[in-house]
Amino acid sequence: ALGTALPNLKYFSEACTAAFKIFEMIHRVPEINSEDMTGEVLEKVSGEIEIRSVEFIYPSRPDTVILSDFSLIIPSGKTVALVGSSGSGKSTVISLIERFYNPLRGEILLDGMNIQNLQIKWLRTQIGLVSQEPALFATSIYENLLFGKEDATMDDVLNAAKASNAHDFISQLPDGYHTQVGERGVQMSGGQKQRIAIARAILKHPPILLLDEATSALDAESEKIVQEALDKASMGRTTVVVAHRLSTVRNADIIAVVQSGGVIETGRHEEFIHKPNGTYAALAQLQQVSSKNEQTPTNSISMSITQASITPANILTAKSSRHGSQGGSERSSQSRRIFPEQENPDEEENNKTEIAKKRSIPSFRRLLALNAPEWKHTVLGCMGAIGYGALQPAYAFTLGSMISVLFLKDEDEMKQKVKVYCAIFVCLSMWSFMVSFLQHYNFAAMGELLTRRIRLMLLRNILTLEIGWFDRDENSSGALCSKLGTDANMVRSLVADRLSLLTEAVSAVGIACILSLFIAWRLALVVIAMQPLIITCYYTRNVLLRNISKKSIKAQEQGCQVAAESVVNHRTITALCSQDRILRLFDSTQEGPHKEINRESWYAGLGLATSQALTILNWAMDFWYGGKLIHQGIITSEDLLKTLFVLIRSGRIIADAGSMTSDLTKSADAVDSVFTILDKNTLICPDDPKGIKPQILEGNVDMEKVDFAYPARPNIIIFQNFCLRVKAGSSMALVGQSGCGKSTIIGLIERFYDPQKGRVNIDGKDIRSFNLRTLRQHIALVGQEPTLFVGSIREIIAYGKEDATEAEVIEAAKAANAHEFISCLKDGYYTNTGERGMQMSGGQKQRIAIARAIIKNPSILLLDEATSALDSQSEKVVQEALDRVMVGRTTVIVAHRLTTIQNSDCIVVIEKGRIIERGSHSQLLxxxxxxxxxxxxxLQQQNHLPSP
Known part of the structure; x- marks a missing residue:
């Protein structure tokens, strides 16, 4: 028993190492504990907040002071707006009120009580937060809204959705409020996500409302309606608004101008406007100039237009006879992306083929082929396994011989032979040490190298797959991380452990059978005849465990997805006090498979118990038959002991192999999962060797009669017979309601997707004829939500150009208005941005992303709300930089803010996936x-122009 247990000690060692890190995290007591139920609870919250002499630095950047002697009083029931440049500390104030962090010095008071003395969970239930980048979870719209208030009724949900202008588009979806939003809300447009997040905050009915650029992602019409809803929601509540657009804060009771971590001005909009030398007045003047530039020379659009004349209803009425409603545009277009799909025959056949591939487990030979570079480790490991396998029957034979010696009548002969056999045991122990070390070291080294190679191959293939593949639920980030982490390691277990065990078992059983047949062939045949029955029991157990493993892997992937989303959106979860809800969601992913696993585990346990019982019954029959042969004088007692010990020892090896069937089953399923991805051929190959590799592009873009539907929603048409032409060196702006198809055009030009019909041409050639990697080197994209990788600012900017010099990086940063704030950081361009750029403000992240595009020096520039996160001053400077960069380049701009596109050569208005107007700014006006x-x-002028 000890000999059987000792080899498994390595698993205890691995478990202890993993458990140390796990328990270290479990037992860590956070400085701000969300589950701490101590602290006071106020009977009534009036909502007065006082920030008194606060100094703050982020723990990850201890040398950079964010707030210094920051003081501000936010009266109860009033709206206080924080304005200022990106990175000035506005969003940090929001985080401190939410108590995501504690200030280094100073204090924050709620109704005269230091918030550090209040029960933290209760405090956060009194606060509603809507952030600049809305966080939605991979569940239904209804479930997402319930994160705001778990016990909300359906009427509460409907009222909140109506107040945030979300009810109309939700109602148009086939599943309504039960429509799945996808991972991180990918099935929703930016404006739709923001409105759902606002509804979630309104549903909470908090006495304190925090709005951090809550309307930044909305188009003009939606912004106006949502802003009115927020104004209503703010009535009677203490509201803190962080905004770049002064139009959203001009009605605030108090406006605080934040600069360099302190408040430099406070007052009302009307007071600031009459201070020409004030910072706020300068910001207002800057935005006023931008808005005035939209007016026609004849002032056909006057600010004296009455509110009634520009209501959404009137706007829609004016256009309904020719174009239908804008609201309908958004709903129908977005519905196309969310409606459940009905599989077409071709795709269904493809799915069946993929399922067939998944059910066909890769051959062991193919797995070994992956280990070809480690052939030396493989050969040496197999030699060790053969040697260790041969050791087992040799040891059993020696043991049987020694026991028979103990029955000798001659004591001298007995002592002499005992000494000989003891010496043999010593030699066997030395042999065991050498071959065991040779076996396990080489197979372990081989397995680790294989794991590394598998992960690299997996990631390489994942990165080449078309975007549509990632739209599927089974290919979520959590599931893919599970494959890279767990499944790749399981492949190592299958190859290294299986090959080691197989080689050892074949060696041991083969030698044992030959040796036992030589000693007592009659008895050996009886013993061997029973082995197939035992092996059948193990095989049955293996089949049952395989079914269990598949369910377990599926549950693990779903659980990983919930865990991944909870980590990415931890701020939102913390603000909503939804930790318990997330835990229930995580537990629910395990519940279904758990019941099935329990049922099938009974059968698996029965198979193992039967095999163990048959093994013991086999021994009983062997001793009975052996005794009969001894009685008949056919064999001696020494022959009986040698034969049984040799075969029983080999039977133990079979039993050990059987006990590993559960691990091997999990490994086999992991291999199945891994090779499904490795064998997946991308529909859009980025490295087609036959593709055209242009050295330079003129930049002509032409979409000819394009039909397009997203692969995940094949029956929901986005474009039908769509045509668009962008001349080389010109700029074209795409405007329209959220979800009308503007960003889809960007995706088609980047060839994230291929159209079902028609062509997308660049310089007169079908985009599918190009080598995609080379083509994309001539195209730069700046998206609405900037994506920054973990690394330094310099590395992130240099992603745009691999061989970029320091001077080029700095020049690009200057052009994007990023150089100044980067230089103020302690580590400058070598400052780490954190995961997803968490260490940077929204505007800072966007400017870094713009610098990354500028350094690429592209022929085609794609801007998808590229300046949406910037304050007025930064927007003006960056827009000027983009205007300079756009000269001589083909530029396609997607924007809600019309100030960013008024100088475009051509403006295209899109509705319901079709072009309804085109022309220059003045022509369209x-x-x-x-x-x-x-x-x-x-409408946008009425919304955005600050009142004098």
Missing amino acids: SKGDGGAYYSLVT
Whole structure:
């Protein structure tokens, strides 16, 4: 028993190492414990907040002071707006009020009580937060809203959705409030995600409301309606608004201008406007100039237009006869992306083929082929396994011989032979040490190298797959991380452990059978005849365990997805006090498979118990038959002992192999999962050797009669017979309601997707004829939500150009208005941005992303809300930089803010996936009240121009 247990000690060692890290995290007592139920609870919250002489630095950047002697009083029931440049500390104030962090010095008071003395969970239930980048979870819209208030009724949910202008588009979806939003809300447009997040905050009915750029992702019409809803929601509540657009804060009771971590001005909008030398007045003047630039020379759009004349209803009425409603545009277009798909025959056949591949486990020979570079380790490991396998029957034979010696009548002969056999045992122990070391070291080294290679191959293939593949639920980030982490390691277990065990078992059983047949062939045949029955029991157990393993892997992937989302969105979860809800979601992913696993585990246990019982019954029959042969004088007692010990020892090896069937089953399923990805051929190959590799592009873009639907929603048409032409060196702006298809055009030009019909041409050639990697080197994209990788700012900017010099990086940063704030950081360009750029403000992240695009020096520039996160001053400077960069380049701009596109050569208005207007800014405005673009500009001017 000890000999059987000792080899398994390595698993205890591995478990202890893993458990140390796990328990270290479990037992860690956080400085701010969300589950700490101590602290006071106020009977009534009036909502007065006082920030008194606060100094703050982020723990990850202890040398950079964010707030210094920051003081501000936020009266109860009033709206206080924080304005200032990106990185000035506005969002940090929000985080401190939410108590995501504690200040280094100073204090924050709620109704005169230091918030550090209040029960933290209760405190956060009194606060509603809507952030700049809305966080949605991979569940239904209804479930997402319930994160705001778990016991909310359906009427509460409907009222909150209506107040945030979300009810209409939700109602148009086939599953309504039960529509799945996808991972991180990927099935929703930016504006739709933001409105759901606002509804979630409104549902909470908090006495304190924190709005951090809550309307930044909305188009003009939606922004106006949502802003009105927020204004209503703010009534009677203490509201803190962080905003770059002064139009969203001009009605605030108090406006605080934040600069360099302190408050430099406080007052009302009307007071600031009459201080020409004030910082706020300068910001207002800057935005006023931008807005005035939208007006026609004849002032056909006057700020004297009455509120009634530009209501959404009137705008829609003016256009309904020709174009239908803008709201309908958004709903129908977005519905196309969310409606459940019905599989077409081709895709269904492809799915069946993929399922067939998944069910066909890769051959062991193919797995060994992956280990070809480690052939030396493989050969040496197999030699060790053969040697260790041969040791087992040799040891059993020696043991049987020695026991028979103990029955000798001659004591001298007995002593002499005992000494000989003891010497043999010593030799066997030395042999065991050498071959065991040779076996386990080489197979372990081989396995680790294989794991590394598998992970690299997996990641390489994942990165080449088309974007549509990632839209599927089974290919979520959590599931893919599980494959890279756990499944790749399981492949090592299958190859290294299986090959080691197989070689050892074949060696031991083969030698044992030959030796036992030589000693007593009659008895040996009886013993050997029973082995197939035992092996059948193990095989049955293996089949049952395989079914269990598949369910376990599926549950693990779903659980990983929930865990991954909870980590990524931990701020939102913390603000909503939804830790318990997330734990229930995580537990629910395990519940279904858990019941099935329990049922099948009974059968698996029965198979193992039967095999163990048959083994013992086999011994009983062997001793009975052996005794009969001795009685008949056919064999001696020494022959009986030698034969049984040799075969029983080999039977133990079979039993050990059987006990590993559960691990091997899990490994086999992991291999199945891994090779499904490795064998997946991308529909959009980035490295087609036959593709055209252009050295330079003119930049002509032409979409010819394009039909397109997202692969995950094949029956929901986005474009039908869509045509668009962008001349080389010109700029084209795409405007329209959220979800009308603007960003889809960007995706088609980048060839994230291929159209079902029609062509996308660049310089007169079908985009599918290019080598995609080379083509994308001439295209730069700046998205609405900037994606920064973990690393230094310099590394992130240099992603745009691999061989970028220090001077080029700095020049690009200057052009994007990023150099100044980067230089103020302690480590400058070598400052780590954190995961997903968490150490940077929204505006800072966007400027770094713009610098990354500028350094690429592209022929085609794609800007998808590239300046949406910037304050007015930064937006002006960055827009000027982009205007300079756009000269001589083909530029496609997607924007809600019309100030960013008024200088474009051509503006295209899109509705319901079709072009309804096109022309220059002045040409479209000249159409007057009947024009869609005119209506958008009119509405946006009313929203954005600060009142004098």
